[in-house]
Amino acid sequence: MAAKDEPVVIKKYANRRLYNTGTSTYVTLEDLAEMVKRNEEFVVQDAKTGDDITHPVLTQIIFELENKDGQNMLPIPFLRQLIAFYGDQMQMVVPRFLEQSMSAFSKEQERFREQMKASFGKTPLDMMDNLPTSMKALEEQTRRNVELFENAMRMFTPFPVGMAAQPGTDEPEKKSGSDKSDDIKELKEQIAAMQRKIDSLS
Secondary structure (H helix, E strand, C coil): CCCCCCCEEEEECCCCCEEECCCCEEECHHHHHHHHHCCCCEEEEECCCCCECHHHHHHHHHHHHHCCCCCCCCCHHHHHHHHHHCCCHHHHCHHHHHHHHHHHHHHHHHHHHHHHHHHHCCCHHHHHHHHHHHCHHHHHHHHHHHHHHHHHHCCCCCCCCCEEECCCCCCEEECCHHHHHHHHHHHHHHHHHHHHHHHHHC
């Protein structure tokens, strides 16, 4: 049994069954989705190795929800952009940006709900007339998130790690091994500074 302020441990067995150690019952992915909606903290562990497998399980929940009719939330352009970032130098920045964006959206969701309710609680014609106004706050939040991301990107150097511009040209120049190490160190420092900047902007 988990302590009061500690997340509930969910054990996943080889037969793919999930066991809630807090309630001593077997649960499904749908049950875990409901726990998330109720803001109940939990971690998923491999029952045999004890490894934390929360990330792949949450990803599986999203996959299951996205495959249900009428529940798609992730637009195709977003999915394409997200896939393109894997393996890219920007991959290390994207999670932080998405986390900040969703955190900001969550803080504003009650105001959004009230605005949507005010619009959708009328006749279908009124709903269409008032929809642009009700979505204005959401669009403003999205704009701020994009600005936040752009400001963070300006902190990066214009050339990839291990490359520098030749004097008087726009062409990158190969560097020695020691120079590459210096660039990697500098990039790490820039990333740390960028994260501090993101925190201050948000």
